[in-house]
Amino acid sequence: MGKHYDIDFKNKILNEYIKGQGGSVYLGKKYNIPSHTIDTWIKIYKRQGNLINDINHTRGRKSKENIDYKERYEILKKYQAFLKAQRERK
DSSP, X not given: OOOOOOHHHHHHHHHHHHTTSOOHHHHHHHHTSOHHHHHHHHHHHHHHXXXXXXXXXXXXXXXXXXXXXXXXXHHHXXXXXXXHHHHHHO
């Protein structure tokens, strides 16, 4: 897993980027972090308008998707029961 940076540090670098004080490569060298990491922060900022939501970033699927899987599982169970009943009729 990569290094985790403080939100204030991320915002400091983003502010420098927004003010035109350097691109991701320059700022990466200045602060000794990979430029692609800064590029990721820039993408998040452009998409969300801030990095606040990035604080609670978690890996894996979102709970809504997990609910979908539970629903799918229940549908599959019912379908399997239906197929079993069809076979028993024959």
